[in-house]
Amino acid sequence: MIKFLNLKKINERYRSEIDLRIKKVLDSGWYILGNECKVFEENFAKYIGAKHCIGCANGLDALNLIIRAYGFSQGDEIIVPANTYIASILAISQNGCTPVLVEPDIETYNINPDLIEEKITDKTKAIMVVHLYGQAVQMQKITEIAKRHNLKIIEDSAQAHGSVLNGVKCGVLGDASGFSFYPGKNLGALGDGGCVTTNDDELAKKIRAIANYGSDYKYHHIYKGTNSRLDEIQAAILDVKLKYLDDDNNRRREISKYFRENIKNSNIILPKTHHEMSHVWHIFAVRVCNRDDFQKYLEERGIQTNIHYPTPPHKQGAYVEWQNAKYPITEKIHDEIISIPMSPVLDDIEVEKIVEVINGYKL
Numbered sequence: 001m002i003k004f005l006n007l008k009k010i011n012e013r014y015r016s017e018i019d020l021r022i023k024k025v026l027d028s029g030w031y032i033l034g035n036e037c038k039v040f041e042e043n044f045a046k047y048i049g050a051k052h053c054i055g056c057a058n059g060l061d062a063l064n065l066i067i068r069a070y071g072f073s074q075g076d077e078i079i080v081p082a083n084t085y086i087a088s089i090l091a092i093s094q095n096g097c098t099p100v101l102v103e104p105d106i107e108t109y110n111i112n113p114d115l116i117e118e119k120i121t122d123k124t125k126a127i128m129v130v131h132l133y134g135q136a137v138q139m140q141k142i143t144e145i146a147k148r149h150n151l152k153i154i155e156d157s158a159q160a161h162g163s164v165l166n167g168v169k170c171g172v173l174g175d176a177s178g179f180s181f182y183p184g185k186n187l188g189a190l191g192d193g194g195c196v197t198t199n200d201d202e203l204a205k206k207i208r209a210i211a212n213y214g215s216d217y218k219y220h221h222i223y224k225g226t227n228s229r230l231d232e233i234q235a236a237i238l239d240v241k242l243k244y245l246d247d248d249n250n251r252r253r254e255i256s257k258y259f260r261e262n263i264k265n266s267n268i269i270l271p272k273t274h275h276e277m278s279h280v281w282h283i284f285a286v287r288v289c290n291r292d293d294f295q296k297y298l299e300e301r302g303i304q305t306n307i308h309y310p311t312p313p314h315k316q317g318a319y320v321e322w323q324n325a326k327y328p329i330t331e332k333i334h335d336e337i338i339s340i341p342m343s344p345v346l347d348d349i350e351v352e353k354i355v356e357v358i359n360g361y362k363l
C-alpha cells in the first residue's frame with residue numbers, strides 16, 4: 001500500500017536530532033516563550049526573508065491575529081478565493097468581517113485576479129490570497145489592485161513554505177502572512193503550530209502582544225488579547241526540520257516533474273506551474289470527471305488518495321447564508337479534484353508505480 005502521506009517515515013529521518021532537542025527542552029525547565037521559540041522565529045524569518053516572524057498556536061490563529069491586529073471588524077469586507085480550505089474564511093468570520101468569495105482560475109486553482117476588482121466596495125479592507133496546494137499566487141495584478149484601492153494583502157501561506165515567486169518567498173509577497181505547522185504541512189511540527197511573517201514593525205509588535213494576552217511586557221495589558229503561542233518543544237522540532245525544508249521541497253519538485261512528464265492519460269488533467277520554483281507541491285491534485293471511480297481504481301491497486309476538498313466552503317452547513325450562491329468554477333474543481341500521493345519520502349519505485357497505475361486507468 002502506498003500511503004497518501006507517511007508522517008512517521010517523514011519524521012523518522014530526523015529522530016535522533018529531534019530526540020536530542022526535545023530532551024534539551026525538558027532539561028531546561030522552560031516550556032513556553034523561551035529560547036527555542038526565539039531561535040526558530042529568527043531562523044524562519046531569515047529563511048523567508050521577512051523582518052519578523054511571530055510564532056503562534058496554529059495557522060488559523062496566524063490569519064486571525066493578522067486581521068485582528070489590523071483592527072478589521074464588523075462591517076469590513078475581505079476578499080478571499082471561494083475554493084480555499086475553510087480556515088482562510090473562518091479567520092475572516094471570527095473577526096466579524098464579511099468574507100467576499102472570488103472564483104479561482106481553473107488553470108492554477110488560485111484566485112483569479114481578473115475577478116477581484118468587481119467585488120471591491122467601500123467596505124473592502126483587504127485581499128487574502130491563498131497559495132493553494134503550494135503554488136505561489138501570481139501577485140503583480142493583485143498588488144496593483146491593492147495599491148489602487150488602498151487594501152492590505154494578507155497571504156495564507158499554510159501550504160506554501162518555501163515557494164518562491166520571482167526570487168521572493170511566499171510570506172513576504174503581501175503585507176502579512178500566516179503559516180501553519182500542522183504535522184502534514186511541508187514544514188510540520190509534531191502537534192499544532194503556526195506563525196505570522198511580516199516586514200511591518202508596528203504590526204509585528206501588535207501581533208506579538210495580542211497573541212500573549214495583549215501584553216507588551218509582563219502583567220501589562222494594552223489589548224484585550226488572546227493566548228496563541230508556539231510552545232518550546234514544537235519550536236525546537238521545527239528548527240530541526242527547517243534545515244531540511246529545501247531538500248524536501250526539491251524532492252517534491254522532482255516527483256512532481258516526473259508525474260507531469262510521465263502521466264499520459266487523456267482522462268486526467270495534470271496541474272501546471274508557472275515556474276518550477278514557485279510551487280512546493282504540498283498537494284499534487286489532478287482532475288478527472290469520474291472521480292469516485294478513479295479513487296476506487298487506485299485504492300484497489302494499493303494507492304491511497306485524498307480529496308482537497310470534497311465540499312466547497314459555500315456549500316458547508318457553517319455558511320448557510322451562501323447556500324444559494326453559485327460559484328461554478330469552484331464547484332467544478334471540488335467535483336473533479338483528487339490528490340495523489342506526494343511527499344519527500346516516496347521512493348522511485350513507488351513514484352513509478354503510481355504513474356503506471358494511473359496510465360492504465362480507463363473511464
Ligand SMILES: *Cc1c(COP(=O)(O)O)cnc(C)c1O
Nearest residue numbers: 058059060085087088158180182
Ligand atoms: C492548514 C491550513 C490552514 C490552517 O492551519 P492550522 O494550523 O490547521 O490551523 C489554513 N489555510 C490553509 C490553506 C491550510 O491548508
